[in-house]
Amino acid sequence: MHKIILAVSLMLATGAAFAANKEGKMVVEYIRYEVPPDRQSEFLAAYAAAAHELAQSNHCRAYEVSQGVEEPNNFIVRIEWDSIEGHEKGFRSSSGFPSFFAKVKPFFAQIREMKHYRVAASGVGTAPR
Numbered sequence: 001m002h003k004i005i006l007a008v009s010l011m012l013a014t015g016a017a018f019a020a021n022k023e024g025k026m027v028v029e030y031i032r033y034e035v036p037p038d039r040q041s042e043f044l045a046a047y048a049a050a051a052h053e054l055a056q057s058n059h060c061r062a063y064e065v066s067q068g069v070e071e072p073n074n075f076i077v078r079i080e081w082d083s084i085e086g087h088e089k090g091f092r093s094s095s096g097f098p099s100f101f102a103k104v105k106p107f108f109a110q111i112r113e114m115k116h117y118r119v120a121a122s123g124v125g126t127a128p129r
Contacts, residue, residue: 060079
Protein backbone atom coordinates (compact mmCIF):
# COMPACT_ATOMS: atom_id res chain seq x y z
CA MET A 1 0.00 0.00 0.00
CA HIS A 2 2.87 2.37 0.80
CA LYS A 3 4.25 2.00 -2.73
CA ILE A 4 0.85 2.87 -4.21
CA ILE A 5 0.58 5.94 -2.00
CA LEU A 6 4.14 6.95 -2.95
CA ALA A 7 3.40 6.52 -6.66
CA VAL A 8 0.29 8.65 -6.36
CA SER A 9 2.11 11.27 -4.30
CA LEU A 10 4.87 11.57 -6.88
CA MET A 11 2.37 12.14 -9.66
CA LEU A 12 0.64 14.84 -7.63
CA ALA A 13 3.88 16.62 -6.93
CA THR A 14 4.05 18.79 -10.03
CA GLY A 15 3.62 22.48 -9.41
CA ALA A 16 1.34 22.83 -12.44
CA ALA A 17 -1.08 20.23 -11.12
CA PHE A 18 -1.17 21.87 -7.71
CA ALA A 19 -1.66 25.35 -9.19
CA ALA A 20 -4.44 24.14 -11.50
CA ASN A 21 -6.20 22.50 -8.60
CA LYS A 22 -6.00 25.60 -6.42
CA GLU A 23 -8.09 27.28 -9.13
CA GLY A 24 -10.65 24.51 -8.64
CA LYS A 25 -10.38 23.02 -12.12
CA MET A 26 -8.30 19.84 -12.21
CA VAL A 27 -9.75 16.76 -10.53
CA VAL A 28 -8.39 13.30 -9.91
CA GLU A 29 -10.65 10.33 -10.44
CA TYR A 30 -9.89 7.26 -8.36
CA ILE A 31 -11.45 3.95 -9.31
CA ARG A 32 -10.80 1.16 -6.83
CA TYR A 33 -11.25 -2.37 -8.11
CA GLU A 34 -11.10 -5.75 -6.45
CA VAL A 35 -10.08 -8.18 -9.18
CA PRO A 36 -9.75 -11.93 -8.57
CA PRO A 37 -6.40 -13.50 -9.53
CA ASP A 38 -7.82 -15.36 -12.53
CA ARG A 39 -8.94 -12.05 -14.14
CA GLN A 40 -5.99 -9.80 -13.34
CA SER A 41 -4.16 -10.29 -16.64
CA GLU A 42 -7.38 -9.60 -18.51
CA PHE A 43 -7.99 -6.49 -16.38
CA LEU A 44 -4.50 -5.10 -17.04
CA ALA A 45 -4.83 -5.85 -20.76
CA ALA A 46 -8.18 -4.03 -20.86
CA TYR A 47 -6.69 -0.87 -19.36
CA ALA A 48 -3.60 -1.14 -21.56
CA ALA A 49 -5.92 -1.19 -24.58
CA ALA A 50 -8.10 1.63 -23.17
CA ALA A 51 -5.03 3.80 -22.60
CA HIS A 52 -5.18 4.84 -26.24
CA GLU A 53 -8.49 6.63 -25.76
CA LEU A 54 -7.29 8.31 -22.57
CA ALA A 55 -4.09 9.46 -24.25
CA GLN A 56 -6.08 10.94 -27.13
CA SER A 57 -8.50 12.86 -24.89
CA ASN A 58 -8.04 16.63 -24.62
CA HIS A 59 -9.47 16.36 -21.10
CA CYS A 60 -7.14 13.68 -19.68
CA ARG A 61 -3.86 14.98 -18.21
CA ALA A 62 -2.41 11.71 -16.89
CA TYR A 63 -3.43 8.21 -15.86
CA GLU A 64 -2.03 5.16 -14.13
CA VAL A 65 -3.07 1.71 -12.96
CA SER A 66 -1.54 0.52 -9.68
CA GLN A 67 -1.75 -2.92 -8.11
CA GLY A 68 -1.76 -3.46 -4.36
CA VAL A 69 1.44 -4.87 -2.95
CA GLU A 70 0.06 -6.26 0.31
CA GLU A 71 -3.32 -6.99 -1.29
CA PRO A 72 -2.65 -7.85 -4.95
CA ASN A 73 -6.37 -8.22 -5.75
CA ASN A 74 -6.76 -4.46 -5.22
CA PHE A 75 -6.15 -2.10 -8.12
CA ILE A 76 -6.39 1.69 -8.25
CA VAL A 77 -6.96 3.47 -11.54
CA ARG A 78 -6.00 7.12 -11.18
CA ILE A 79 -6.95 9.61 -13.89
CA GLU A 80 -6.22 13.34 -13.83
CA TRP A 81 -8.93 15.28 -15.66
CA ASP A 82 -8.87 18.95 -16.60
CA SER A 83 -12.21 19.32 -14.79
CA ILE A 84 -15.27 17.32 -13.79
CA GLU A 85 -17.07 18.78 -16.81
CA GLY A 86 -14.17 17.79 -19.05
CA HIS A 87 -14.49 14.22 -17.82
CA GLU A 88 -18.26 13.83 -17.58
CA LYS A 89 -19.32 15.91 -20.57
CA GLY A 90 -16.21 16.20 -22.73
CA PHE A 91 -14.67 12.73 -22.59
CA ARG A 92 -17.92 10.84 -22.15
CA SER A 93 -19.41 12.51 -25.25
CA SER A 94 -16.25 12.10 -27.34
CA SER A 95 -15.86 9.70 -30.25
CA GLY A 96 -13.30 7.69 -28.23
CA PHE A 97 -15.52 7.03 -25.24
CA PRO A 98 -17.57 4.11 -26.65
CA SER A 99 -14.39 2.19 -27.40
CA PHE A 100 -12.88 3.01 -23.98
CA PHE A 101 -16.07 1.97 -22.20
CA ALA A 102 -16.35 -1.30 -24.12
CA LYS A 103 -12.82 -2.26 -23.04
CA VAL A 104 -13.26 -1.63 -19.30
CA LYS A 105 -16.97 -2.41 -18.86
CA PRO A 106 -16.37 -6.15 -18.19
CA PHE A 107 -14.81 -5.11 -14.86
CA PHE A 108 -17.50 -2.75 -13.59
CA ALA A 109 -18.80 -5.40 -11.16
CA GLN A 110 -15.36 -5.32 -9.50
CA ILE A 111 -15.52 -1.55 -8.76
CA ARG A 112 -15.52 -0.79 -5.04
CA GLU A 113 -15.26 3.02 -5.35
CA MET A 114 -15.31 5.52 -8.20
CA LYS A 115 -15.05 9.19 -7.16
CA HIS A 116 -13.49 12.53 -8.09
CA TYR A 117 -11.12 14.31 -5.69
CA ARG A 118 -9.37 17.68 -5.62
CA VAL A 119 -5.71 17.76 -4.61
CA ALA A 120 -5.50 19.46 -1.22
CA ALA A 121 -1.71 19.30 -0.81
CA SER A 122 1.29 17.85 -2.60
CA GLY A 123 5.06 17.69 -2.34
CA VAL A 124 8.15 15.69 -3.22
CA GLY A 125 10.65 13.78 -1.15
CA THR A 126 14.40 13.51 -1.60
CA ALA A 127 14.58 9.85 -2.65
CA PRO A 128 15.84 9.30 -6.20
CA ARG A 129 13.15 8.63 -8.78
